[in-house]
Amino acid sequence: MTEKIARLLVAGSASIHTWRFLSGIAPFVDELYLACNGEVPADKRPANLKGELPVDFSLKALSTAGRLKSWIAEVKPDVVHVHQANSVAWHARRALAGSSIPMLLTAWGSDVLLLPDQNPLMRAMVRGNLKAAAAITSDSLYMAAKIRELAGDCRIALLNYGIDALPPAPVVGAKKKQLLSCRLHKPLYRIDAILNGWAEVEDGGRFADWNLVVAASGGETENLKRQAASLGLKRVEFAGFVDSATLGRLYEESRVFVSVPRSDATSISLLEAMGHGCLPLLSNLPANGEWAIDGLNGVIAEDVGRLGPELCRAMALAEDDEALGRIAEMNRGLVEAKALHRANMAGFADLIGELAAQKV
Template identity: 40%
Template sequence: MKKLLLIGTNTVHTYNYLELVKDYFDAVLVITNEKREGVDIPVEIVEFNLTLRNLIRTPKRIRKIIAEFKPTIIHIHQANSVAFFSNLALGKYPKIPCVLTTWGSDILLIPSQSFLLKQMVKYNLRKANAITSDSVFMADEIKRIQPLSRSILIANFGIGFTPPKQVEKEKIIYSNRLHKPLYRIDAIIEAYKKMKQHDSLQDWKLIIAAVGEETDKLKKIVGTEGIDGIEFVGWVDAKTNAQWYARSSFWVSIPMSDATSISLLEAMACGCIPVVSDLPANREWIEDTKNGSVVKDVTSDFLTDATQLDFKDAAGINALLIEEHGTKAANKAKFIALYDKLLN
C-alpha cells in the first residue's frame, strides 16, 4: 500500500502539487499550518514558525502523526522551517524515504539572511533522500550551498489549467504577480508610461491583477501621474486569470529574484509573449528577442522594445516548449518515476 505524507504550508502551490500526484497513492495525509476551505484530503495542523516553543512541540507532533499514519513516502515542500521541523521528527524514522521540493525563496533568499538560516537550509538539503528543483539554475545553487553527490530532479508542477480556446489577441499587457517590492510592479508602470509616449502605441492597455502590500502605493502612482490605460483588477480566480492570458498579447514579470514561475508557463501556454527580468531561471525558458523579451535594465523602455518581436514565431516556439516541459502530464511522470525509484 502506497501512502504519501505531504508536508507544506497552506498555499495553493502545496495543493496544486497534491492534485498532480494524489492518484498514484492509496492514501494521502497533509501536514500543514492551517486548514484550507474546499479541500477534502485529510489534514493535520502544526505550527512552522521558528520559535523555541515550536522547536520542541512541532517535531513531537509530526513524530506522532508519522507513527499513526505510517507513510511509505514523505514529501516536504520548502527547505525552510517546514523541512527543519520535519527532519527533526524524522530522526526516528530513517527508513522512510523523504523527498524535498525546494522553492525559490528557500534557496535564493533565505541562506543570505543569516548564518543560522543558511545552516538550517544546508541541514535540510543533507537530510533529504531526493531533492527536486524547478530550474537548473536553482539546482546549481543548491549544490553550491550544500555540495551533493546525487542528482537533483528538475521538474515543476505544470500549468494549472487547460488554455482557453484561442481568442483574438488584444493590445493588452498583463501583470499578475504580487504587489511586493520583490516584483517591481512600479517599474512596470514606469515602462508603460514610457511606452505611451509613442504615438503609435497609444491604444495599448496595462492590466494589473493580484494584490499586496504595495497596492495602494501603486494606485497612487498611477493617479498622481495621470497615466491612462492602466486597470487594477484585483485578485482574480483561475478562470478569470486564464481569460486575461488569452486576451493579452504580452505578459510581464520582472522580479529581482525568482525560480521558474508557473505564471510564466501559463502565459506561454496561452500565447502571451513573456517580458521577463534577466534571471537564470527565466533564461532557461526565454531566449531574448526569439520567444520573448529578457529585460536587462528595468528602467529602460522595455515594453516598447518588446513590441518589435515576431508574435507568431514566438508563440509557436512557446507552445512547443510547454508541450514538452510545462504540462502537468510531463511533470507528473517525472515525480512518479522518482517515487517508483525510492519505493523500489
C-alpha cells in the same frame, strides 16, 4: 511506475501550490496525509486525503517537530514529501531524525535563492535541510545549481508543477494591444518598476492604443494604486485578484506578459502565459533564460530600473501578428514538451515510488 504509492505524507504551507500538488499526485497514491498550517479548501481536497495535522511551521514553534514525529509514527508513510527548504523542512527533518522513512524535499525558489543570503544561521538551516533529504526536486537548472552549491553531492530531479493543460491555440489577430502583469503585489515582484516603465510609454505616444492590466493583489496594492495616480497614468487597469477562468481570458487576449521579479525559479504564470501565446517580457534571471531567449521567443530586460524602452521593444515585436504567431507556436511547443501538470506529476510519482522502494 507500476504500483501505486501506499501512503504519502505531505508537509507544506497553506498555498495554491500545495493544493495543486495534492490534486496532481492523488491519482498515484492510495492514501494521502497532510501536515499544514492551513486547511485544504473543500474544492481542492482530494478524496483520498485521509488525515490532516494542523501545525505551526514558524521557527519559534519548537513543539512542531515532536508533534510531527508522533503523527508520522501513527501514519507510517512510505515517504514524507516536504515542500520548501525553509522552516517547513527544518521541522520535518527533526521529526524524521533516526527514522528509516525517506524525505523528499521540493524547493520552491526563494527558500534556496534568497533565504540562505539573509544570514549565516539561515544558510546553515537551508543547507542542513537539503543534506537531510533523500532526494530534492528543483523546477530549474539554475536552482539545481544553487542546491548543489549549498548541499554538495545530492540527488536532484528537475520537475515543475506545470500547467493543467495546454490552452487552445491562440487567435493572434484577435488579441488586444494589451500587456498583462499578474504577479503578486510584493516588493520581490517589482510591480512599481512596471508602472514607472509604463509612465514612459504613455508619455512617449508611440503606443497610444495599448493598455496595461495589473492583476493580482498583495500588501503593496494600495501603494501601487497611489503610484499610478501620482504618475497620472491613464491606460492602466487594476483588475485585482481574479479566478482562474478570468486569468485565462486575460492571458488569451493579451499580447505581452510582463514579469520582472528580482529572484525567481520557474513560475507557473510564465508557463501559462507562454501556453496562451503571450510574448514574455522578463527580468534577466537564469531561470527565465531556460525558457526565453531575448529577441527569439521573448524579451529579457537587462535593467528593470529602465523598463520603458523594454516595454516598447516588446510591444513593437508583439503587435506584428506574423512575428507573434511564430513566437506563440515556439513557446507553446516548449510548454507542451516540458511543463504539463499530468506528465510532471507522474515524474514526481516515479521518484516517490523509487524512494519508497528503498526504505529499509
